[in-house]
Amino acid sequence: MDVRADTPNHKCDICEKLFARKDSLKRHMDIHAGIKNYKCYTCGKESTSKNGHKRHMNVHAGVKKHNCDICGRKFSQKGTLKLHMDMHAGVQRLECEICGKGFRRRSNFRLHMDMHAGIKNHECEICGRRYCRKVDLTHHMDMHLGVKNHKCDICGKAFTWKHELKLHLDMHAGGKNYKCDICDKEFRHKSTLKIHIDIHGGIENYKCIICEKVFTGKSSLKQHMDMHAGIRNYECDICGKEYIQKSKLTVHMNIHAGVKNHECNICGMTFTSKGCLKNHMTIHNVFKNYECEICGKELSYKSTLKLHMDRHAGTKNCKCDVCGKEFIYKCKLKCHMDMHAGIKNHKCELCGKAFTLKSNLWVHIDTHKDVKNHECDICGKEFVQKTALKLHMNIHLSLKNHKCDVCGKEFIQKSKLECHIDMHAGIKNYKCELCGKGLLTKRNLERHINACWDKKSRM
Known part of the structure; x- marks a missing residue:
């Protein structure tokens, strides 16, 4: 046997890795070239090496040979166990140069960098919204389909997103440990406090990719994106009107209920929404630069003056x-x-x-x-x-403005003319409950009923 055959004499020109066999070097070069000769017929994933394909098939088979000595968790691949051990050790091998966030997996690091670059390859077929990660698109589709897999064990309420359930559970737990130093408002989460402080500072970190409008909070940007997509998740049970924001629906429901919580400090007039009050305040605050030449009335806007002039002209x-x-x-x-x-x-x-x-x-x-x-x-x-x-x-003035087109008779009230027209048409809307006879007018019915009672009493 030639011992020299196992000597690593074959060197990779790209990464300088040494191999004992020429065919091993060839397979290694396929990795650099991105050639994937091994395909999984279950999910379609392609692998560059036979060993990699074998490890992938173990995932489908549920084979987990690699155990964590600390927590006992099992893994299909040795590399996945190694990354898991890094988590216990607090090791983060890849660090983002932009925000400093650390990652154990290279795939997660690449997705994070795509987020900074604004690359979103996964698009929703229903509303067109795009995502960096495929898993985020899957959760988004659950929202369209109404799928809610995350259920609260305390009250039974279900959620589409896992983080929504987490926030909900914090509500059950109670306690707000994070306090704003500026306005003393308390929060359950440190991240929510951070976003709140940005509002005080006027820091706008979230930018719309469509119209480039910026927002202080991620939730505000999400609602804004729903506006572009035309998504209206909040519907009024009374009239069916739909809204993008829950707060807008609440204001709308106040209209149905007749609730007016917003009062004008100057004239005391009340309104259902803050926006309506704001529009009303312009009447008090805005200068009235436009004067009607006919009656001398002063108006705030040119468009209002035009409508006012149309009223004089009868247009x-x-x-x-x-x-x-x-x-x-x-x-x-x-x-x-x-x-x-x-x-x-x-x-x-x-x-x-x-x-x-x-x-x-x-x-x-x-x-x-x-x-x-x-x-x-x-x-x-x-x-x-x-x-x-x-x-x-x-x-009193004997004004008879309502004339019958059939006989020319004139009436003071429109209702009297309508009754008179019913007479021409033979329509009898008033029926006697005693004998069933139909009458033209209410007065005739009253007279008829009195006559029926007199007749009945004599019998």
Whole structure:
């Protein structure tokens, strides 16, 4: 036997590693060239060497020959055990030059460097959001599918992300050990305190890759990215409106509940959201540089002045597609369209009656209070609504603005004209419960019922 055959005479030109056999050097050169001749038919992973392929197959087979002497954990590969032992020893072989973070695995180090470089190769097919790591994309897909594998053992609440469960468990544990020196606010996590301090310092570490807007907190950036993706995870149970942020949904629910926690310090007017109050404050704070030439009214904005002038001119640019009615203001048209759609978002808490317009609800609430602030100057009769007083004044003035197209008869009130038209059409909306006879008007029904009772008493 030639002893010299085992002498490492074959040297690699790239890394200068020595090999005893020429074919071993050839296989080693394949590693440098990235040639992978061994493929796993289970998952499709390719390996450069036969031994590497064998170790990979042990992972699928669940073979774990390498035990940790400290904690007893078992591993399929010797290299994985070695990395695990580094964890016990606190050894971090690779250090990031940008942020100083240490890594035991080269693969994790490469992914971390991709994060700094902004390289995101894994894209969500549903919303287009991109990730550095494949595992993050998998968790993201769980969110779309509604998969929640991380369950709280205390209350049973489930979460998509493991870190969400961890934060939730801290809530059960109680105790906030990290305190802000500036505002004395307390936090459960050191990382949350760090982000909070950055807010005080105005430090914006998180940048949007689409519009380059920067944020102080990671959660704020995430919500901002959801806006770009059009993801709306928070839905109103009452009207079905969807929101990106939970806080926006909370504000919206206050509108349904009629909660107005934001009060104006100047005039005392209350609002459902902080944004509405902010817009209202511009009325008090902004200079009114635009004056109406007709009535002298001063306005804050040029656009508002234009709408005001349209009112004087009677210009109505907003037209209803259903009935053709025209409006000066777009908001008035929107309310009118709600009427056609039968949408009544303003509900009375006392009797449950619903209204399309909020102003109609306010007037209706006054009927419950029996507040009659509108008095007739001629006869002294009082009314709850201003419109009711106006109709009453038409009686004194004998103004008959509502004319029948069939016979030409004129009426003071629109409701009287409608009843009259029903008469022409033969519609009898009022039915007697005693005999079943149908009547045209409520007054006729009352007379008929009295006649029925008299007839019944004589029998």
